[in-house]
Amino acid sequence: MNRTHSQALQSRAEKLFPGGVNSPVRGFRSVGGEPPFVARAEGAYLFDADGNRYIDYFGSWGPMILGHAFPPVVEAIERAARNSASFGASTAAEGDLAELVMACYPAIERMRFVSSGTEATMSAIRVARAATGRKRIIKFEGCYHGHADGLLVKAGSGVATLGIPGSAGVPEEIAQLTLALPYNDLDAVRAAFNEYSGQIAAIILEPVIGNAGCILPADGYLQGLRSITAEHGALLIVDEVMTGFRLALGGALELYQLDADLVTLGKIIGGGLPCGAFGGKRKFMDLLAPLGPVYQAGTLSGNPLAMAAGAATVGYLREHAATIYPHLEATSKAVAEGVAAEAQKAGIPLTTNRVGSMWTWFFTSSPVSNYEEAATSNTATFGHFHQAMLKAGIWLPPSQFEAMFLSQAHGPTEVASTITAAKEALKLPK
Ligand code: HOZ
Numbered sequence: 001m002n003r004t005h006s007q008a009l010q011s012r013a014e015k016l017f018p019g020g021v022n023s024p025v026r027g028f029r030s031v032g033g034e035p036p037f038v039a040r041a042e043g044a045y046l047f048d049a050d051g052n053r054y055i056d057y058f059g060s061w062g063p064m065i066l067g068h069a070f071p072p073v074v075e076a077i078e079r080a081a082r083n084s085a086s087f088g089a090s091t092a093a094e095g096d097l098a099e100l101v102m103a104c105y106p107a108i109e110r111m112r113f114v115s116s117g118t119e120a121t122m123s124a125i126r127v128a129r130a131a132t133g134r135k136r137i138i139k140f141e142g143c144y145h146g147h148a149d150g151l152l153v154k155a156g157s158g159v160a161t162l163g164i165p166g167s168a169g170v171p172e173e174i175a176q177l178t179l180a181l182p183y184n185d186l187d188a189v190r191a192a193f194n195e196y197s198g199q200i201a202a203i204i205l206e207p208v209i210g211n212a213g214c215i216l217p218a219d220g221y222l223q224g225l226r227s228i229t230a231e232h233g234a235l236l237i238v239d240e241v242m243t244g245f246r247l248a249l250g251g252a253l254e255l256y257q258l259d260a261d262l263v264t265l266g267k268i269i270g271g272g273l274p275c276g277a278f279g280g281k282r283k284f285m286d287l288l289a290p291l292g293p294v295y296q297a298g299t300l301s302g303n304p305l306a307m308a309a310g311a312a313t314v315g316y317l318r319e320h321a322a323t324i325y326p327h328l329e330a331t332s333k334a335v336a337e338g339v340a341a342e343a344q345k346a347g348i349p350l351t352t353n354r355v356g357s358m359w360t361w362f363f364t365s366s367p368v369s370n371y372e373e374a375a376t377s378n379t380a381t382f383g384h385f386h387q388a389m390l391k392a393g394i395w396l397p398p399s400q401f402e403a404m405f406l407s408q409a410h411g412p413t414e415v416a417s418t419i420t421a422a423k424e425a426l427k428l429p430k
Contacts, residue, residue, distance in 0.1 A: 001391055005049035009037040024158040030379060031386040031398045041068035043409035046395055054395035055414045059405040061397070062210075062242050062267035065328075065357070066313055067409030073271050076312035080305050088299055093307035100314045101269065101277065104250045107238075107260045111279025112288060113302040117241035117266030118146025120276035121204060123296045124262045125150070128202035128235040130294045131284050136196055138203045140183040142212030142371025142401070145204055145239050145264075154180035156211030156371065161399040183209060183370045184217065186224040193232045202235040202261075203228075207252035210242040210403035212371045213360035214353045222258045229261070235284065241266035241276065242403070245314060247356045249321045255355075268317075271309030274300070324408050328357035331410050336361070338419040346426040348381070358403045361385075374401065381428060388425035394418050 013020035021027045021035075028035045036048035044067060046054045059065065066073060080093070094113060102108050114120050125137055125148075139145065144157035152159060152167040153175050159167065166175055179196070181188040183205070193200060203225055209215035229236040238260040244251040245268040253260060262280035269275055279285060287294045300306075317324060336352050336359045343350035349365035362368050363378040363385070382400040389396055394417070397404060406414075 001052050001393075002050050003034065003036060003048070003052070006037040007034060009049055010034060025161050025397075025399050025402065028398045030161045030400070031383040033387040033390060035398070036390075036395075043067040043069075044407060044411075044414050052393065054390070054393050055410070055418060056395055057404045057406060057418075058395065058397040058402070059407055060267075060272060061402070062246065062405055063270065063272045065246060065268050065405075065407050066271075066316060067407040070313075070316075070409075072316055073309050073312045076271075076308040077273070077305055080308035083304065085305055086300060086303055091302065091304050091307065093304050093311065094302040097269075097307045097311045097314065100311060100318060101265070101279070104245070104314070104318065105253060105263060105279070106250075107253055107263055107281075108279035109282040110285035111277050112285070112296070113307070114276040114278065114296075114298055115274045115300045115303070115306075116146065117239075117264065117276045118148055119298065120241065120264035120266055120278040121145040121151060121237070121239055122148035124237050124264050124278040124280075125202060125204065126296065127262060127278075127284050127287055127294055128237060130287050130292075131235060132201040132233065134199050134201040134234070136177050136179060136199045137201055138179045138181055138189065138192055140205050140209070140371075141180050142183060142215065142374060143204075143206045143209055143239070144211030145206075146241075149174045150178045151204075153178040154371070156209065156401055158399075160212055160371070160375075160401040182372065183215060184221055185370070186221065186228070189225065189228055193228060193234075197232075200232065200234045202237050204237040204239055206239050206242060207256060207258065208243050208247065208355050208358065209371075210358060212374045212401050213362055213368065213377070214355065214358050214403040215368055215370065215374060216353055216355055217256065218369060222252075222256050226259060235261040237262045237264065239264045243358070244268060245317055246358060246405070248325060249317060268313060269310050270306045271313035273303070273306040273309045275303070275306035275310055325356070327408055328406065331412075331415060332357040332359060332406055334412070335406070335410075335415045335418050336404075338415060339422040342419060342423045342426055346428075348426055348428065349378075357406050360400075360403055362400065384428055385422075385425050389421055392421035392425060394421045
C-alpha cells in the first residue's frame with residue numbers, strides 16, 4: 001500500500017502540531033505504524049491522501065452513524081452555510097434541534113447547546129455543584145468525560161491509551177475533589193457516600209463505557225446508582241456523548257429504562273460538526289444564567305451549521321429508527337462475532353463486549369467488566385492486529401481502549417471483507 005503522500009503530510013504535521021496531531025490518540029503511538037491522512041470519506045469508506053480505501057470502524061469516534069457525506073446532512077449544511085456560518089444570536093435552528101432531542105429524551109426538560117462534549121460535562125458538573133452546594137464528584141475508572149481538569153482522574157480514552165495516570169497541569173486540589181471508583185461496583189459507591197457524607201454533588205458516568213474499550217453495565221447497576229444518588233441528595237449525570245442516539249434513539253436512558261438528573265450529549269447530536277449539549281430536570285437547568293447564578297457561555301454555542309447537521313441527522317434517525325437500529329444491530333453482531341470466531345479458530349484469546357453498534361475486541365481471555373480487567377488485554381497483540389487490518393484496508397480505532405462503531409452504510413459486503421482480513425491479521429508472529 002503506497003502511503004507517500006501521507007508520510008509527507010505527517011512530516012509536515014510534526015513540525016506544526018505536538019506529536020503531529022490535534023488530538024492524542026490520532027498519533028497511533030500505542031499501536032505503531034503511521035497514521036494515514038484522510039482526504040475524503042463516503043458512506044462506510046475513508047480514502048487517504050494516496051487514494052487508498054479503508055472500511056471505517058471509528059466513524060469520527062462516533063458521530064457518523066448515518067455514514068460519511070450522507071446527502072441529507074451535506075445538503076442541510078450547505079443550505080445553512082449560504083445564510084452565514086455564525087451569528088452569535090438566537091436562531092430557529094436551535095429550537096428545531098432541541099425539540100428533536102427532547103422528543104427522544106424525556107429526561108431532558110431544558111437544555112443548552114455547547115460546542116463539545118468536554119464543555120457539556122464540565123458545565124453539567126458546575127450545575128450539580130451549584131444545586132447541591134457540594135464540591136466532590138464521583139467518576140469511574142476508565143470513563144472519559146472530556147479533558148476538563150477534574151475529569152482527567154483515572155480517565156479512559158487517550159489517557160488510558162498513553163498510560164498517563166492523571167494529567168500534569170491539573171492542580172492536586174482539583175483532582176482531590178474527584179473520587180474515581182471501579183465501574184460496576186455498587187458497594188464502592190455506597191462506601192464513598194458513607195465516607196464523604198453530605199459532600200458528594202454528583203455521580204457522572206458513561207452508562208456503557210466506550211473509552212476503556214466497550215464495557216457494559218451489570219444488571220441493576222445503573223438503577224442502583226440512580227437509587228443511591230436519590231437517597232443521598234446527589235445528582236446522577238449520565239454522559240451520553242458516545243451512547244446518545246447510538247444505542248437507541250433515546251440512547252442508554254431508553255435502552256436501560258433509566259432516569260437522570262442531567263444528561264450530556266455530543267458526537268451524533270452535531271451530525272459530524274462540533275456540537276455538544278447538556279440538559280435535564282428544569283429545576284437544575286434553570287440555575288443557569290441569565291435565569292440563575294451558574295455562569296456558562298459560548299460564542300459558537302448553537303452554531304447554525306452544527307444545528308442544521310444535527311437536526312438532519314437526528315431527524316433522519318427518528319424517521320427511520322425502525323429500520324436503522326435493527327440494521328446497525330445485525331451488522332455489528334455479524335462483524336463482531338465473525339471476527340471473534342476467527343480468533344477462536346486461531347487460538348487467540350479474545351473477549352468481545354458489544355451493545356448495538358458499539359463494541360471492542362479485547363485481547364484477553366477474561367471477562368471485561370471494569371477498567372482493571374480491560375487493562376489485562378495484550379496491547380501488543382492489539383497493535384499487531386491493528387497494523388495488519390490497516391494494511392488490508394480496515395481502519396479500526398488506534399487503541400485497545402476505544403470502542404468500534406459502524407454506520408447504516410455498513411452492510412454484508414463490508415462485514416465479509418472485514419472477516420476475511422481478520423483471518424489473515426490474526427496470524428500473529430511467533
Ligand atoms: N477522545 C476521543 C475518543 N474517545 C478522540 C477524539 C479524536 O482524537 O478525534
